[in-house]
Amino acid sequence: MGRVTSRTPSIRVEVGEDDLLRATSRPDTLAVEEPLEIRVGGTSVTVTMRTPGDDFDLAIGNLLTEGVLRRAEQVHQLMHCLDEDDSGAPTYNVVDVTLAPGVVPDLERSARSGYQTSACGVCGKTSIDAIAATSPYAVGEDPVALSPHVVAGLPDVLREHQKVFDRTGGLHAAGLFTPEGEPLVVREDVGRHNAVDKVVGWAARGDRLPLTGHVLVVSGRASFELVQKAVMAGVPALVAVSAPSSLAVGLATQAGLTLVGFARPPRLTVYAGAHRLGL
Numbered sequence: 001m002g003r004v005t006s007r008t009p010s011i012r013v014e015v016g017e018d019d020l021l022r023a024t025s026r027p028d029t030l031a032v033e034e035p036l037e038i039r040v041g042g043t044s045v046t047v048t049m050r051t052p053g054d055d056f057d058l059a060i061g062n063l064l065t066e067g068v069l070r071r072a073e074q075v076h077q078l079m080h081c082l083d084e085d086d087s088g089a090p091t092y093n094v095v096d097v098t099l100a101p102g103v104v105p106d107l108e109r110s111a112r113s114g115y116q117t118s119a120c121g122v123c124g125k126t127s128i129d130a131i132a133a134t135s136p137y138a139v140g141e142d143p144v145a146l147s148p149h150v151v152a153g154l155p156d157v158l159r160e161h162q163k164v165f166d167r168t169g170g171l172h173a174a175g176l177f178t179p180e181g182e183p184l185v186v187r188e189d190v191g192r193h194n195a196v197d198k199v200v201g202w203a204a205r206g207d208r209l210p211l212t213g214h215v216l217v218v219s220g221r222a223s224f225e226l227v228q229k230a231v232m233a234g235v236p237a238l239v240a241v242s243a244p245s246s247l248a249v250g251l252a253t254q255a256g257l258t259l260v261g262f263a264r265p266p267r268l269t270v271y272a273g274a275h276r277l278g279l
Contacts, residue, residue: 004164005164006029007028009026010025031164031190034091035049036094037093038062040105040107049190050191056205059097059201060075064232069105074100078095078096078097079098080092080095139231144212148279150181151268159219171190172192173187173188174189174217176202176203176217178213192220212236214235214236215236217263218239218241221240221242222238222248231255236258238258244261244271252272258276259271259272
């Protein structure tokens with residue numbers, strides 16, 4: 001739809017010696033951020049601020065990783081609603097999901113989803129136990145073996161595929177990799193959680209769930225929410241460029257997920273599931 005980036009006026013200022021300024025007016029390229037409302041059978045489930053694109057993947061990925069749905073085949077059809085902005089132009093900011101006959105979504109999960117974010121301040125053990133009880137996949141039983149050398153280099157490969165970030169400097173990314181380091185899909189978004197949902201939705205629509213034997217790589221830090229989404233998708237390993245949170249480590253440990261942070265060649269830090277890296 002051509003709405004991933006936009007151009008806006010800006011003033012670039014260079015500060016020289018003795019605080020002398022040189023100001024240059026120029027257009028700048030920004031990442032677009034717009035709301036996406038996800039509906040199930042006409043009922044609003046959630047609204048997330050996202051970068052437009054791959055909206056169907058985002059919708060399915062969100063419903064699966066938040067536990068509203070259990071399997072991708074529960075979805076019968078997806079469509080953009082014909083919502084309009086003030087000028088009467090379509091926005092494509094609402095996706096309605098039609099479920100297969102007989103499927104009853106857990107809409108209460110969407111109402112409770114606030115406790116799943118890293119900023120919620122609720123009891124950590126309660127949150128971890130809830131995800132462990134909800135996940136349909138036994139991540140801890142995944143026997144995949146990983147090379148520390150390959151894992152350390154995954155963020156660099158992810159960065160090579162961040163085409164919109166190159167133009168804006170304002171997007172996060174998530175990518176799905178094989179154990180050998182081959183990228184299968186990379187998605188960008190203003191939100192890390194949205195980028196992960198887009199990856200999971202891509203896998204779900206291709207009948208690839210659970211993501212046994214794969215590695216999920218994310219730009220930035222590893223929050224509790226991202227570990228939750230990895231566990232819900234059956235991913236055995238999550239690699240982040242930056243640090244994890246304490247709650248993320250707790251969930252990874254209990255779920256049996258390998259959690260790696262600060263992956264920047266030639267180093268990485270393993271916080272959970274070190275056995276998959278031969279440590």
